Amino acid sequence: MSNSQFIGQLKQNNIQINNLKDQFYRTEAHMSAHENRLSEKVDDFMEKQNFDLKMHTMNTENPHHVTKEQVGLSNVINEEQATKEDFNIHLNDKENPHSVTKSQVGLSKVDNVQQAAKTDFDAHLEDKDNPHGVTKAQIGLSAVTNDVQAKKADFDKHTSDTSNPHNVTALQIGLGNVENIQQAAKSDFDNHLDDTNVHISKSDREKWDAAQLSKITKDNGSVLINVSQGVDFQSVAIGQRKTFTFYTAETGINTPPVPTRGMYLYSSSTYGEATAFGNDGSLWRKSLSSGVWSDWVNYETEQGSIKRLAAHSDNTDIHVTKGDKDKWNSPWNATWNNVSLINGAQQYPNLPFQFSVANNRLELRGSFGSLPAAGTVVAKFAYKTSALYDVGAQVVGSYGTARFAYTPDGELRFDGMSVSNSSARVSFNASIPLW
Structure with a gap:
């Protein structure tokens, strides 16, 4: 092969190598861009899943259709119950609130007249002045037995006894499923239903559901994240996946050289901005762009500039005196x-x-x-x-x-x-x- 042919072949090889490099760089850039888009889609999917789960846990409209049998209330009917006060008033009502008849209590043949005492009745039977020999049947008492009957005073005392002399049970009066606990009056219950200070409306729920769901501070208002000694600020910022406030110790990893308090503004897993204020009055900034972190940059304040200038002016090691x-x-x-x-x-x-x-x-x-x-x-x-x-x-x-x-x-x-x-x-x- 001649020298010119060798040189021509060498140039052709270099062109092919450069073409291969160009294809490699474009393929690498395409894969990087695809990875970023995939990461953002995964982030969006996780946010939606977390939001759906939160909405489900906050749903108080019985989303699982729980029945009264499942919560142990199968015997309770969905009807209004009397209050304990109303029930006590009913028990104390001696005016026959149920309109009980003498037939229902087995006295259908007893007239509403006062009966004589047994002694008077005996004296009457022995009365020799009864030439007609009047019998019980003739005077309408054929059904009355020849037994000792209570005095009217005793009977009145018994009927006035409200201490349950017959030991009537809750089951006997159809209240076997009612527990012996005090119930609210219906007026109190209605007042509770109408109290808008303790209940929320549909518009309230919709407004709160649409509110900010991610905290940037603790409940007491202090910073959310403490980047202490040995903790990597960059790993914490990426791992939070949200905007948050923070404190950094000067002994942390990838933190400013002084203790600071600041805020990280989250955009995605590859983009974000951090601003921090030092205890000495300094101002710091750090950026995440395309997954690459910058160093902390100190933005000098007017006060810091004056302090630095004063320290420089007072340095007698580098300045001469009179x-x-x-x-x-x-x-x-x-x-x-x-x-x-x-x-x-x-x-x-x-x-x-x-x-x-x-x-x-x-x-x-x-x-x-x-x-x-x-x-x-x-x-x-x-x-x-x-x-x-x-x-x-x-x-x-x-x-x-x-x-x-x-x-x-x-x-x-x-x-x-x-x-x-x-x-x-x-x-x-x-x-x-x-x-």
């Missing part, structure tokens, strides 16, 4: 400043005590008008040294010397002096290294 500038400036640019004396030390008017900083040295000159007791700090400076530095000063107007010490904290301490004339003044001309 003292630094004074130390680094050359002697030719040095300026002299009066020292603010403390603890009773006084300036000498004609030659005030002054300082200057140059070439990383503190220069002192001038005189004291008066000094406090030995061991007293007479001035404080912003310039520090690495160790205590002893300073000797001249005494003008007498023989002797004065002793001072410059401490690592920037304090100039008067340690005393030895002079022959107490009115002599102390004159400074010292240079103290600041390292």
Whole structure:
């Protein structure tokens, strides 16, 4: 095969390889899109199933057609029953509420007349003044037996006895299935039926059925989900399959670096948005797009910007101070400043005590008008040294010397002096290294 043929074959192979790559990428994209659509359809199906189940469980219209036999009430008829109060009134009614006749109680042949006592009846039978020999049959009492009968007072007392002297049972009066419990009066029952404060209407039920069914907070209003230490925020957000409020600890997985409280807005299993507010005033956002999570992004607030700027401005490790500038400036640019004396030390008017900083040295000159007791700090400076530095000063107007010490904290301490004339003044001309 010639060189040109080899090159031509190589180009053709490359074209075929590129075509195969293109087909592979398109197939991969098609499968990914199909997977997303399938996932969304599954989500929609699950939501519908959950909604149908909730509607069924909330249906109070006897969807399973339960019968009274199944709940143990087969003997109860669907009729209005008397209240206990009405039943007691009926029992106490002595006016023959049922219109009982003498025939029904076996006294059909007894006239409604008062009967004589047995003693009177016996006396009457023995009455010799009955020449006609009247018999029971002749006076309409042929059916009356010659037995002792109760007195009318006893009979009246018996008929007035409302304590159930015959031990009548509920079964005997046709109430064998009625339990001995107090029942509401019909007026009370009707009032209950008409109470719209405790009953709901069809429009109420339809309105509540159409309301939001998914909680985004707990019942007390606090955040719904707690993403604590070791819990993955991304897994929680996808697993909820709804919008919800949350708290994240800084020790959680895929959470902001500070404790936050926020809300996740759910669109589908592959799309969502999270916004969180940090305890330090920071604002964070995280997105789920096409199944891919972004990092948490911190949106700086005005307060946070001011705080960060202040922290930067106060960072003396990266900024220089006036003292630094004074130390680094050359002697030719040095300026002299009066020292603010403390603890009773006084300036000498004609030659005030002054300082200057140059070439990383503190220069002192001038005189004291008066000094406090030995061991007293007479001035404080912003310039520090690495160790205590002893300073000797001249005494003008007498023989002797004065002793001072410059401490690592920037304090100039008067340690005393030895002079022959107490009115002599102390004159400074010292240079103290600041390292």
